[in-house]
Amino acid sequence: MPDNPLRKNAQTPRANASGTPTLKLRARVMAGDAIAIGPGKIDLLEAIDATKSISAAAKSMGMSYRRAWLLVDEINHALSTPAVVTVTGGARGGGSDLTATGHRVVTLYRRIEQHAMKACQADIGELVALVRST
Amino acid sequence: MPDNPLRKNAQTPRANASGTPTLKLRARVMAGDAIAIGPGKIDLLEAIDATKSISAAAKSMGMSYRRAWLLVDEINHALSTPAVVTVTGGARGGGSDLTATGHRVVTLYRRIEQHAMKACQADIGELVALVRST
Numbered sequence: 193m194p195d196n197p198l199r200k201n202a203q204t205p206r207a208n209a210s211g212t213p214t215l216k217l218r219a220r221v222m223a224g225d226a227i228a229i230g231p232g233k234i235d236l237l238e239a240i241d242a243t244k245s246i247s248a249a250a251k252s253m254g255m256s257y258r259r260a261w262l263l264v265d266e267i268n269h270a271l272s273t274p275a276v277v278t279v280t281g282g283a284r285g286g287g288s289d290l291t292a293t294g295h296r297v298v299t300l301y302r303r304i305e306q307h308a309m310k311a312c313q314a315d316i317g318e319l320v321a322l323v324r325s326t
Numbered sequence: 327m328p329d330n331p332l333r334k335n336a337q338t339p340r341a342n343a344s345g346t347p348t349l350k351l352r353a354r355v356m357a358g359d360a361i362a363i364g365p366g367k368i369d370l371l372e373a374i375d376a377t378k379s380i381s382a383a384a385k386s387m388g389m390s391y392r393r394a395w396l397l398v399d400e401i402n403h404a405l406s407t408p409a410v411v412t413v414t415g416g417a418r419g420g421g422s423d424l425t426a427t428g429h430r431v432v433t434l435y436r437r438i439e440q441h442a443m444k445a446c447q448a449d450i451g452e453l454v455a456l457v458r459s460t
Contacts, residue, residue, distance in 0.1 A: 211358075213355050213356060213357040213362055214355070214356050215353055215354070215355050215356075215438075216353070216354050216355075216356060217351055217352070217353050217438075217442060218351070218352050218354070219349055219350070219351050220349070220350050220352070221347050221348070221349050221350075221453060221454055221457050222347060222348050222349075222350060223347040223457050223458065223459070223460045224345075224460035226460075228347055228457045228458075229453070229457065269458075270457055270458060271456050271457055271458065272456060272457070272458050273456075293456060296452075296456065297453065297456060300449050300452055300453040300456075301453060303446075303449050304349075304351075304446045304449050304450060304453065307445060307446050307449065308351060308442035308443075308445060308446050309442075311441060311442060311445030311446070312437075312438045312441050312442050312445070315434050315437050315438045315441065316438060318430075318434055319355060319363070319431065319434040319435060319438065320355055322405050322406060322407075322427060322430065322431060322434075323355050323357050323362045323363065323404055323405055323406070324357065324362075324403075324404060324405065324406050325357070326357045326358035326360075
């Protein structure tokens with residue numbers, strides 16, 4: 193997958209190809225056996241928020257339009273109210289955008305990741321220090 | 327994979343096949359591009375601690391001995407001091423056991439997961455409530 197400037201909060205594994213070990217925390221909301229919300233969907237919602245378009249968001253993530261559309265369809269059905277809506281008309285001839293629910297999902301998800309890292313800072317520091325640098 | 331009574335702290339996805347959505351937080355320590363410590367290795371260390379044997383641990387997890395051995399080799403090399411040692415002799419003719427480092431890795435890893443969930447309880451509750459029950 194190419195670098196994606198829209199993934200503001202995403203980790204960039206290549207950037208860590210050498211040096212100090214780091215801990216990543218990843219949240220997933222499971223509904224039955226399915227992942228209702230996970231890191232890939234959150235990255236996609238952020239890209240849609242930035243581009244106002246599912247196809248531009250897909251392109252920026254190196255993902256097919258079909259795959260992006262399916263992920264949007266999945267998250268819209270997983271939530272009680274949709275995260276993404278199609279906006280028709282307007283100067284740019286329509287596109288997509290996040291709903292209030294979509295924005296809330298992204299905010300809560302990122303806040304959980306960041307807050308969890310901060311809350312566990314001491315233990316994370318100790319665990320990571322047991323791992324050799326590369 | 328069969329049920330594994332040794333995985334005290336592991337989530338059981340099948341048990342959540344219907345009902346209220348739940349959030350899972352998973353930690354991984356990355357060393358370069360490799361996962362030095364992740365949920366599978368921690369489950370395996372716990373199983374070795376319980377069985378004092380890599381082969382019994384592998385069996386209890388429905389994993390091949392070869393796979394378990396490779397995971398142990400990976401984590402031993404990823405850490406500054408090994409997590410698992412071979413114990414020779416003794417009444418039971420030898421086996422494997424966790425080192426102090428191995429125990430510490432498991433303790434820190436589980437504490438990070440549990441502490442992170444607790445620290446983010448309110449946001450997790452709000453996020454999960456946005457997802458439909460199945």
